[in-house]
Amino acid sequence: MSKKMTFEDAFKRLEEIARLLEAGEVSLEESIKLYEEGMKLIEFCNSRLEEAEKKIQKLSRTPEGNLETNDWEGEIEE
Amino acid sequence: MDQPILTVSQLTRQIKELLESSFPRLWVEGEISNFKRHTSGHIYFTLKDENAQISCALWKFRAGRLLFQPQNGMQVIVEGDLQVYERGGNYQLIVQQMHPAGVGSLQMAFEQLKKKLLAEGLFDEAHKKPLPLFPERVGVITSPTGAAIRDIISVLKRRFPGIEIILYPVRVQGEGAAEEIAQAIADFNRYGKVDVLIVGRGGGSLEDLWAFNEEVVARAIFKSHIPIISAVGHEVDFSIADFVADRRAPTPSAAAELVVPNKSEIKGQLLYFAEKFVTLLNKRITNARTALENIRTSYGFRQPQDKVYQYLQQVDDLQRKIQMILTHQLQLKESRLETLKKQIQSMNPDAILERGYSICFKDGVVVKDVAQIHLSDQVQVKLFKGGFSAQVQQIGDKHE
Numbered sequence: 124m125s126k127k128m129t130f131e132d133a134f135k136r137l138e139e140i141a142r143l144l145e146a147g148e149v150s151l152e153e154s155i156k157l158y159e160e161g162m163k164l165i166e167f168c169n170s171r172l173e174e175a176e177k178k179i180q181k182l183s184r185t186p187e188g189n190l191e192t193n194d195w196e197g198e199i200e201e
Numbered sequence: 202m203d204q205p206i207l208t209v210s211q212l213t214r215q216i217k218e219l220l221e222s223s224f225p226r227l228w229v230e231g232e233i234s235n236f237k238r239h240t241s242g243h244i245y246f247t248l249k250d251e252n253a254q255i256s257c258a259l260w261k262f263r264a265g266r267l268l269f270q271p272q273n274g275m276q277v278i279v280e281g282d283l284q285v286y287e288r289g290g291n292y293q294l295i296v297q298q299m300h301p302a303g304v305g306s307l308q309m310a311f312e313q314l315k316k317k318l319l320a321e322g323l324f325d326e327a328h329k330k331p332l333p334l335f336p337e338r339v340g341v342i343t344s345p346t347g348a349a350i351r352d353i354i355s356v357l358k359r360r361f362p363g364i365e366i367i368l369y370p371v372r373v374q375g376e377g378a379a380e381e382i383a384q385a386i387a388d389f390n391r392y393g394k395v396d397v398l399i400v401g402r403g404g405g406s407l408e409d410l411w412a413f414n415e416e417v418v419a420r421a422i423f424k425s426h427i428p429i430i431s432a433v434g435h436e437v438d439f440s441i442a443d444f445v446a447d448r449r450a451p452t453p454s455a456a457a458e459l460v461v462p463n464k465s466e467i468k469g470q471l472l473y474f475a476e477k478f479v480t481l482l483n484k485r486i487t488n489a490r491t492a493l494e495n496i497r498t499s500y501g502f503r504q505p506q507d508k509v510y511q512y513l514q515q516v517d518d519l520q521r522k523i524q525m526i527l528t529h530q531l532q533l534k535e536s537r538l539e540t541l542k543k544q545i546q547s548m549n550p551d552a553i554l555e556r557g558y559s560i561c562f563k564d565g566v567v568v569k570d571v572a573q574i575h576l577s578d579q580v581q582v583k584l585f586k587g588g589f590s591a592q593v594q595q596i597g598d599k600h601e
Binding site: 134161174176183 | 334336337340345354358361365366368369370385464467479481482484486
């Protein structure tokens with residue numbers, strides 16, 4: 124697993140693994156590898172789902188025309 | 202003739218003063234004809250009805266503010282001032298503002314821009330980008346103070362707490378709002394780190410929502426490499442932005458729901474994957490086991506076994522053959538032995554003695570020649586049965 128894997132990458136790979144396992148054309152050894160990879164990906168996705176809330180950022184232009192992000196101080200009434 | 206004689210200029214001046222003071226700001230409805238846009242940017246046309254017509258001029262700086270495109274045959278209400286053009290000796294209407302008759306000018310502008318962009322292909326399905334399944338970062342372009350931003354954030358966080366939200370605060374109505382929105386879209390594309398953009402605002406009048414019907418916004422949405430969900434006003438409000446956007450959401454909350462799937466739904470999906478993997482792997486193992494069993498019992502796999510059996514059989518055969526050979530040889534040997542035995546037996550002196558011969562020994566040595574003995578020698582004679590000793594009394598001829 125690459126360290127920059129996104130949730131979407133992981134999910135797509137899970138779908139692929141399901142497809143490969145379903146087709147049953149891979150060797151048993153490969154199947155077991157796919158199974159293990161799949162379980163790791165599920166774990167990864169689950170952990171991503173449980174991530175803590177992130178601060179809302181604000182994108183704005185500096186007077187020089189550059190872009191910068193800051194924590195957004197705005198109030199959000201729930 | 203007491204009447205003073207006027208110059209053309211004097212007359213025209215009087216007409217001008219009379220006319221222009223008698224007709225302050227006025228509103229006229231008519232049909233546009235002879236529409237001409239001069240290279241200077243000024244617009245000239247004739248407003249007419251069944252029986253009359255009047256020349257109209259629309260200066261460039263006002264023409265640019267028109268929301269719709271005037272065309273020949275279009276029924277319009279013109280707001281303007283009557284002016285006498287002294288040099289041409291004619292009068293004309295200097296247009297201040299112009300609205301389409303019947304429908305509102307915003308409505309007209311909307312329809313016109315829609316038609317234009319549609320013709321250009323900006324609404325084509327082919328240009329619509331798919332929304333990411335699970336965006337890591339969501340960009341939001343809206344007012345920082347409206348209900349829209351509150352709704353979007355609360356829905357995003359409820360559905361996917363770990364999602365990153367980047368807000369680009371803009372004015373969503375009034376002068377310059379459209380340019381700010383377009384700039385924000387361009388900036389997000391330059392920033393590049395968001396997976397999807399929500400552009401929108403809460404409900405309002407057509408005028409309030411107008412920024413989202415402006416061409417500059419439509420063009421910015423079209424140019425964006427980041428997929429854009431438009432969410433302008435309420436369910437019933439359709440904006441030009443909606444048509445160009447990759448996806449239209451009826452409300453800002455709905456946009457947020459479109460952006461991220463529900464966390465519990467994904468959890469369900471992950472569980473489904475996990476169960477599926479276990480089932481499929483088990484099935485795979487069962488299959489493998491069955492396949493192995495099939496192979497083990499298959500004709501092909503039995504072939505070597507057959508060979509082994511065949512070899513074993515051959516070995517058995519060989520062994521039998523060897524045994525047979527050995528036995529035969531042994532028998533041969535045995536029979537030879539018998540022959541030998543017989544031969545040996547045939548040489549046994551007993552057999553000769555049995556036939557009546559006897560053997561004479563002198564000092565244990567068989568006497569075969571008379572030269573071996575002398576008179577009075579003691580000799581032993583062996584018979585078939587028994588023997589005796591004797592004394593030599595006479596010696597015969599050697600050749601006898």
